[in-house]
Amino acid sequence: MKKQGFDSKKYKQIKRRQARQIKSQTHDPALNKDGILNTAEFLKSRKFEIGELEKAQLNSKFASSTRAFQSLPRTLRRRTASHNVKRIPKRLRKRALREMQSSDTPASSKRGKLRGRELYRARTVSSLLRLATRLQLHKQLPGNTTLGRLRMRQRIKELNKQLKSSRDADSIDFNNTIGSYDISSVNSLASPPRGKVKYTKRQLEFTWLNTHVWHAKRAHMIKRWGWQIPLQPTQKCFRSSHRAFNLDGAVVWDKSFIGTCIIQGDNEASIVELVNQVIVGKKWTKLKSDGLSINTMVESDDDIIGEITIIAFQSPATKRCVIRAHPSIYTEVFNLLVSKRTEDVEIVDCRYALGSIEITGPVALSSLATVLKPVDPSSANAQIFKELCCQTHLPDKTMFTLMVQDPRLANRTKPSQRSNADPLDSLIRMKATRENLDQFTIEALLTSKGRMESYKDQKSLKQVQVELNKPVDERQPGKPIPVMLFNNDGVWTVLVPWFWTLPIWHALVHIAHVKLGGLKQTHQLKFESGKLFFPVDFPFTQVGELENKLNADVKREKWAKKPKGKRVNYDSIKIGNSRGEVGDPFGCDWRYLQVLRIALPHVTNNRSISRTSVWNEQFQRKIEELHDVYNLIEDVKQSKVNKLSKLPIRLSSAVEYPSTIESPLPVTTINVTTLSRGSIGDNARLYSIPTEDLSEWLSTIDSKHTNGRKNHESYPQCPSPQHLVGFITSGTYNLHEGHATGVGCVDSVWTTRSERFLLLRNVGVDVVRLVTWEAVDALKAMRPTRR
Amino acid sequence: MADASRKKPRLQGKLVKHAAPSQFKYSNLQTTVRIQHKTPYISAIKRVDTMMKALKGRQPKKSYITVLGMGATIEKTMNIGVHFQAQGCRVEVFTKSVEVLDEFLDQDDSDDESVLRKRSVSCVELRVYKPFDLQ
Structure with a gap:
């Protein structure tokens, strides 16, 4: 930088001084000799001055941001940009170098350090030398061939022979030098790709993407x-x-982690038959037209496994269905297909192909x-x-x-x-x-x-x-x-x-x-776009249930690590008239909802407590009063009840509750939107509005202060847990809508009452918000809707 | 209103209206406003205003903001034009027609068969120029 004739400190000084200078027109041409004002000239010079003032403001602002890398947008900032000019975009490097010389930060230099190929070569030499001395010490080669007297060339020849024989044992026919080969397998699951030798050990359990x-x-x-x-x-x-x-x-x-398998054969009927055996909803009458992709769900024995995409292809020779499934359900779907296939159909696992x-x-x-x-x-x-x-x-x-x-x-x-x-x-x-x-x-x-x-x-x-x-x-x-x-x-x-x-x-x-x-x-x-995300928003599937539990465990652990004084005490928190969070505070407690909704219709005496717990001849708790329901929930939680459904809920539009908790509760997927204020978080609780509070809630929609502003202060309190109808599986601020929305599931039987509003309460909070809802057809949620 | 005799007969099946064909151009982001049915009037005006203020340093240099409205939103678009005219901006109005795609899905809602048909929709393009005191 010395070429420019001054050092960087001086440059900085000059820059600062220049930035702070504001040009003004001292000799004003507007006022002529006779003292008459030339308006056009006058306006022009004022305009110039205002422009200069604005420019000066900007100049001094940017001059004070000292270093080049600080003025970069977030996406262009790099970790060691203050030391290494190569981490700064080219257009700013000159400036960065100048600044680096003026400041105390030493520029990283290449000299004295080995890099790239040189470093690699040096490492190889050192490890080879180490190996050579060890071989000399032991005077032997692998494979128990003591070759003390053999010459170097002979040794290498011998080694190569051994290497070659070990390679031939499980060889793959490569047709290229970089080790690409097709890994597919017919009617059985393919083994994962080998990966680079250097990284094989790291991908034994969890395969790497390319x-x-x-x-x-x-x-x-x-x-x-x-x-x-x-x-x-x-x-x-x-x-x-x-x-x-x-x-x-x-x-x-x-x-690439989404698994792909191909059903193929020349008999169209047996492919359609196979597909019809696994998909939910409307069955196919013939193979869909060429290249059409369809999103649907798979089921086995009436249990929904998850969502898949099917693409049909027909050529005169072969008919094919490409099936793409999430990795959490892929093996299950594949095994299901293999078990149900007929002889003239083969299923190719192309997960790694x-x-x-x-x-x-x-x-x-x-x-x-x-x-x-x-x-x-x-x-x-x-x-x-x-x-x-x-x-x-x-x-x-x-x-x-x-x-x-x-x-x-x-x-x-x-x-x-x-x-x-x-x-x-x-x-x-x-x-x-x-x-x-x-x-x-x-x-x-x-x-x-x-x-x-x-x-x-x-x-x-x-x-x-x-x-x-x-x-x-x-x-x-x-x-x-x-x-x-x-x-x-x-x-x-x-x-x-x-x-x-x-x-x-x-x-x-x-x-x-x-x-x-x-x-x-x-x-x-x-x-x-108000759609369901697999597996989080599919709590009625095994994988979704597991996901819910995993997320809950992570939150629970995090909560447990906090000191007592700094975490929410979910047991004693005051919600409405009762104390304690409804169900598991860290996740969506579907089991709670199932037992509650199925047991509630059995309650005959809603108001008073006339007796303590009573059991019938089969040692089942008698459900007659409200407290019996909560006691039953407690029993289930402590696993005192043996006969329980495998999954607490299932996706169904049933209009009646099952008679016992041996069968799952029918639920519907919904999308909720806040009416005025309030955020929506994951696992938020959804309540139906108690009939006695309905008019009060509706009046809050238009309630205003005397100054015309909306009244957000006077909401009715949270209803009791018996009004719980569902949970939000994912909820947050929706940038597309401009306010908070949520996706979740509610009791299907409740939806038949066709009420317009729901009440929403976030976990660990006493405030309840009024929300509107609309049903999301879980199947159609994945089908075309225009943006 | 469209002449009833020129109106195409409705085909069988569920109608899916596709968006008008468009190409993306990065520089259009700061110079073009598309008015939708749900765009609030005031928001559109504010958006044009802010874009106009930022016009000066834009590359490639443009001296106007384009406002596009189609079909039912033509009226709203024209209202926006009138607003800026009253503010002292020069506003140019161009009329044109845009072709859109209609898709008629099969009766039983299977995605298999569908019929595609073109339809012409009226469109208006406004060019709102910067007023002099801003230049």
Whole structure:
């Protein structure tokens, strides 16, 4: 910096002085010799001065923010940006260097430290030397071959022989140098991929995604359902993801952990039969039309397992159904299908053979089109993709199939819309001709042979670089990759052969305005559009119940760690006229709700306590008075009751309560919205309005102070626990709606009373809020609704 | 109102109306306001106001804010235009028509078969220029 003629301290001084100077016009040309004011000139000079004043304000503001990295937006800040200029964007590096020299922070220097290849080489040499001395000491080689006198070359030869024989024992036929191979298995579960040797030990129980290393640097990971899954980006992103979903970009997920299996055979009837045996709701009469994706739920023995997506494909030779299921239920669904299949149908486990990437937002499709370049742009399926790929919104369930180039070698230019083509015409044409579906591509993606073919001579990063250094016409493009894109409620899913996920991912995350998402962002996306998120909002399934319990345990532990004086005492908290939280304060206590709702209709004497507990001949508690119900709940809690349903609730629109607690309580999924004020949290309690309080509650809707402001102070108190009808499974502030909303379940029998309002109370709080509700059809919640 | 004779006959099945085709442009975020049926009148005015204040430093340079309204929201859009005219802004009005897609789902609500049809909707585009005292 000495070239400039002054040192950085002086530079800083000058900068500060300049920033504080305000230019003004001392010689005013407006007043001429005769003392007459020239209005135009006068206004012009005042305008100039005001402009200067404003500029000076800004100047001195920015001059005082001392360091370059402090003026960067959050997303561009890096951990050691104060020491290392390379962590600062190029446009600010000069300034950063200058500032670094003036301050006391020493710039990190490269000298004296080994880095990269040099470091690697040094390490190898040191470990080899260590090994050599050890070998010399023991005078032997592995495999009990004492070879004290053998020469070095002979030793190496011997070792290579041993290595080769051990490798041949469980060899896989690779057709590339980087170890990609197809891992699928027919009618049985496939074994997880081996992963890099260096990291094998870390993924014994929980398999890594292809993009694991990339994600681990940028996101919090969790170990669940046999996978290591990104939970949420390290950077806070609640608001920015909301904007990216709806307004100004896209959010991308690696969803390879969602399991995929394929039902295939040549007999259409037996495939339809098999599908009909497992799905909930309306059965299929024939195989759905080609490429149509359907969201539905699976059940076995009337118990709902969870939600799945089915995509049907028919070619003259083979009929296929691709089934995608959440990893928590995947093995169950797969085993169910295998157990129910007939001989002419086979089920292929493609959990580790097909990777998937999801992306949503206004730039989602155009980003995909930037990365995925068709090998043959003149083919019909590539043409239709080109005509539609610039659109921000396409109809639900639109599908494209493409054979694409290696994204690392492709010319990744942004797609542009042809001005003469009307996208609507293309859509109508596509519906009629189905030229978006290319049978060859589908076959290549859904068969092991086709996927292996795409891995043939798959290039490593170094090989890609070698290719890129060649002139364009001499490059070896490599084998085409079969890709399938489909739109599921605004979210585009890309299905690719497993080992192509990483190259596509790397290309995708380099596009401007594309943000990373984790599980929490999926939850947020579903929540904002009022939909159910599996498994959290599916408490009527085994997995949902487990999830609820796990979350409750985490909260309980956290609570227990706090000192007594600093935590809410849920047992003695005053709620309405009673004391203590209703049910388990850390989760949704569905068992409490079930016993309560089923036992309440048996109560004949609602008012007084005339007796103590009474049992009948079968040693069952007699339910006649209100206190009997609470005592029964207490019995269940202390597991004194043997005959209980497996799950406390089930999704059903039944209009009558079951007679005993041996059968689950029918519930309906709902969406609630606050009427005026109040937040909604997870596990909030939902009460029906007692008839005697109804008029008072309704009057609070319009109640106003004398100054015209809304009255929020005088609410009636919380009803007694016998009015409990449900819980909120996920509730928070909804950025899409602009106020708090919640998703949860309520007693189905109560919904038949068709009351408009509910009362909502958060856990550990005495305040009750009036909310409206609407039923969410759990099946249709996943089906097309327009944004 | 549309001429009754030119109105297309309603097809069988449940009607799903798709959004008008649009392309994303990042720079449009700060210069274009789309008026929806549920957009409150005052919010729209405030939004145009704030965008107008920020116009000066925008790249690429534009001297106006575009306000778009379609079908039933044309009236609201025109009202917004009148408001800014009264404020002393120059307002240009363009009329156009936009084609949208209608989808008629099969009777029994299966997603299998559906019929697609184009429909034309009137649209109005306002260009609200900055008043002089702001420039």
